[in-house]
Amino acid sequence: MNPKIPYESAALRNATRASDAARIREQLADAGIHAWGSDELLRYERNLTRYFSREYRNLTANNAQLDELRQSSATLPMAQQTERLMDEHYDEPLALFERFLDRRYMAYTMAWFGDDAGACRNNPVSLEQAQSDKFALAAERIGLCGNERILNIGCGFGSLETWLFERYPDVQVVSITPSKVQAAYIRECMADPEHPIRSDRLRVVEKTFEQMMAEEPAAGQFDLVFSFGMFEHVANLDAALSDIHDCLRPGGRCFIDLIVSKPVFLQHMDADRTLIGRYFPGGRVWPYDALPLAAGKLEVTGRWFLNGTNYWLTLDHWHRNFWENIEALHPAVLDAPAVKHWNDYFVLCKAVLFGPLDGDTYGDGYYVFRRRD
Numbered sequence: 001m002n003p004k005i006p007y008e009s010a011a012l013r014n015a016t017r018a019s020d021a022a023r024i025r026e027q028l029a030d031a032g033i034h035a036w037g038s039d040e041l042l043r044y045e046r047n048l049t050r051y052f053s054r055e056y057r058n059l060t061a062n063n064a065q066l067d068e069l070r071q072s073s074a075t076l077p078m079a080q081q082t083e084r085l086m087d088e089h090y091d092e093p094l095a096l097f098e099r100f101l102d103r104r105y106m107a108y109t110m111a112w113f114g115d116d117a118g119a120c121r122n123n124p125v126s127l128e129q130a131q132s133d134k135f136a137l138a139a140e141r142i143g144l145c146g147n148e149r150i151l152n153i154g155c156g157f158g159s160l161e162t163w164l165f166e167r168y169p170d171v172q173v174v175s176i177t178p179s180k181v182q183a184a185y186i187r188e189c190m191a192d193p194e195h196p197i198r199s200d201r202l203r204v205v206e207k208t209f210e211q212m213m214a215e216e217p218a219a220g221q222f223d224l225v226f227s228f229g230m231f232e233h234v235a236n237l238d239a240a241l242s243d244i245h246d247c248l249r250p251g252g253r254c255f256i257d258l259i260v261s262k263p264v265f266l267q268h269m270d271a272d273r274t275l276i277g278r279y280f281p282g283g284r285v286w287p288y289d290a291l292p293l294a295a296g297k298l299e300v301t302g303r304w305f306l307n308g309t310n311y312w313l314t315l316d317h318w319h320r321n322f323w324e325n326i327e328a329l330h331p332a333v334l335d336a337p338a339v340k341h342w343n344d345y346f347v348l349c350k351a352v353l354f355g356p357l358d359g360d361t362y363g364d365g366y367y368v369f370r371r372r373d
């Protein structure tokens with residue numbers, strides 16, 4: 001066998017791929033869709049970030065609206081527009097998410113780089129490592145031992161499950177997602193003998209949390225509940241936290257992560273009035289102080305505001321991955337308007353939410369709750 005042949009054909013393949021990608025980028029740029037790292041997009045992102053920094057600097061805290069906000073949400077269903085949310089976002093083709101999320105965990109929430117903007121920017125770790133560090137931080141804050149019965153609400157592609165089963169073979173996990181694409185992906189991983197989540201200690205439930213509670217109430221069954229990035233889809237915090245209380249055994253604990261704003265922005269409670277609804281029908285950005293007010297019978301034992309630069313960097317990795325794989329995505333998976341839709345998503349999240357004021361206006365809230373009785 002001539003070892004030069006596979007080498008040459010791989011080199012040729014790479015060259016073809018690179019020229020395909022360059023051609024696609026050029027075509028998209030001609031249609032006004034600019035790639036990650038291009039001068040045009042960098043300039044646009046910088047200007048937008050500067051504009052929103054000025055807007056946020058002029059805001060004054062108005063926590064008087066907090067209670068009003070919570071009370072009006074307490075009359076709503078737990079979540080709204082979930083079917084549309086699945087159709088228009090989470091049930092987009094798997095190939096799309098595989099091309100921008102980290103390969104190991106497929107985590108679709110903020111990774112952890114550091115305590116403040118400077119520490120984040122100076123942390124050279126990969127996205128995959130930063131996702132793993134995020135789960136380690138959450139495990140430390142909730143006090144995970146490694147032998148618990150765990151409920152994971154809004155499990156995505158099984159990122160937490162992968163992290164857990166890599167380290168703690170004795171945990172038992174029930175994972176919920178209403179997304180058929182995510183549930184199918186997890187089932188495929190469970191059937192793969194090489195994958196950490198092949199365990200028979202994992203059960204995936206393809207339902208919403210509210211459906212699960214109505215159809216198979218989990219009274220006192222769990223030692224720990226985790227939820228990463230799901231509470232942005234919760235309209236009624238009181239109802240969701242009350243159901244979590246009921247799932248936990250007395251003394252059981254819950255860890256919640258969600259995108260939050262430090263100030264109260266009332267318009268963020270109506271997805272149809274903001275850009276949130278374009279990407280996440282029924283979605284919300286809750287103020288950082290809202291969750292503890294809805295704790296009900298749960299005790300808040302810890303809460304942290306995580307600087308938004310963590311999310312900015314996460315999104316920037318996703319955005320770069322998206323463009324580095326553009327020839328696999330366009331036109332086979334996404335037509336040009338869909339490329340624009342997703343490109344705008346990465347840009348807007350970075351420049352409107354997490355970039356301004358060095359990540360001090362929007363970031364993630366981490367909360368630990370404990371069931372008292």
Ligand SMILES: C[S@@+](CC[C@H](N)C(=O)[O-])C[C@H]1O[C@@H](n2cnc3c(N)ncnc32)[C@H](O)[C@@H]1O
Binds near residue numbers: 177
């Ligand atoms: C941003 S993703 C986060 C996924 C995962 N936790 C992670 O960190 O990679 C939000 C998750 O919440 C799920 N979700 C949305 N609405 C839900 C609901 N009403 N009940 C349960 N899960 C929901 C979505 O299907 C998705 O799995």
